[in-house]
Amino acid sequence: MKDLLNKIRTEIETFNTDATAQVESGNKAAGTRARKASLNLEKLLKEFRKASVEASKK
Template identity: 55%
Template sequence: MKDLIEQISVKAEAFLKDANSQLEKGNKAAGLRARRTSLELEPLLKQFRKVSLKASERKD
């Protein structure tokens, strides 16, 4: 789970950097990169949800 969280963190940082570049500077290429990164983030977040639920069920 630690590795998964690290992957999410790296992707989220890249997304925020590119999204802010698009917002602040009007950088269209950065917007494209941000959209691509958001598509990569989605399955990682779904996987985190599954792993997190399994972890919380074991502790009950």
């Protein structure tokens, strides 16, 4: 679960960096990277939810 949390943190940092670059300087490529990171985050958060539910059942 710690590994999953580290992946989520990394993806959030990537998203923040790219989304900020898109908003502040109009960087279209950064916008594409931010959207990709948001999709990856969605998958990781679903994995976290499953792991969290399993851990709470123990």
